[in-house]
Ligand code: UDP
């Protein structure tokens with residue numbers, strides 16, 4: 200049986216990029232169709248994640264020219280992870296296999312046939328892994344390295360340098376629908392599932408047009424969802440600071456005893472007090488983040504809302 204493929208792409212202010220991405224991706228889709236690897240009604244689903252530019256218009260225009268290009272529009276910006284999830288849930292009833300990728304052509308589409316070959320040989324998840332990322336800034340590479348090292352400590356199943364370029368079988372998508380957490384971290388869920396999987400390596404290219412929308416804040420949020428949660432970071436910082444403050448207090452105590460022996464009263468207490476103050480602030484901040492995370496998880500609000508569709 201020839202499978203029906205859906206390529207799911209989250210788009211946030213990608214009006215410029217879509218002009219390049221759609222034809223490039225369509226060409227790869229065509230090649231797979233011609234080779235008889237996927238069904239002729241395989242398609243591209245673009246998810247407009249509440250863009251402020253003309254992304255939705257670009258998607259609708261592309262659909263009018265080519266029915267294999269489809270789109271849904273979210274009611275506001277829900278973030279890349281939720282946009283990806285929205286797209287996957289949309290295509291789930293209609294396709295046998297999906298591939299998720301970014302709209303900026305940083306995920307090398309020339310490895311699609313190789314990913315597909317692994318799927319054909321029985322792999323249910325194929326991870327696109329960045330073998331190198333020369334286009335990224337030094338600080339971004341360093342942050343990623345640090346993040347994946349920490350992540351590997353808490354979760355040994357982590358696949359370093361895998362983002363969201365991923366092939367998933369229908370069964371994997373069905374399984375994904377069972378995961379109910381609000382703070383989505385799809386690469387972590389996929390790596391945790393345990394189905395037969397494989398990696399395909401590629402060099403991460405530079406963005407072809409438009410601007411990256413992953414700000415430091417957004418990256419921190421994703422890293423938070425991937426590691427423990429925001430509160431985890433504060434608690435960790437609090438632990439280090441607490442240990443430092445205790446050490447300072449012991450030092451101050453020793454100093455105080457020494458000075459007392461020599462007739463003087465106060466010694467080094469100020470720095471220890473400052474340490475305890477900072478610790479208390481961090482503790483409160485941690486509680487605040489924890490409270491917010493718990494509230495978010497227990498409220499169970501919808502992770503996204505769809506307001507328009509090309510179908
Ligand atoms: N994106 C999205 N919603 C957002 C932010 C980003 O759908 O709130 C999409 C974006 O259009 C792109 C992908 O997620 O297709 C990756 O974003 P970006 O290129 O900014 O991330 P980076 O390459 O810097 O990690």
Ligand code: MG
Pocket residue numbers: 301303305406411
């Ligand atoms: Mg990018």
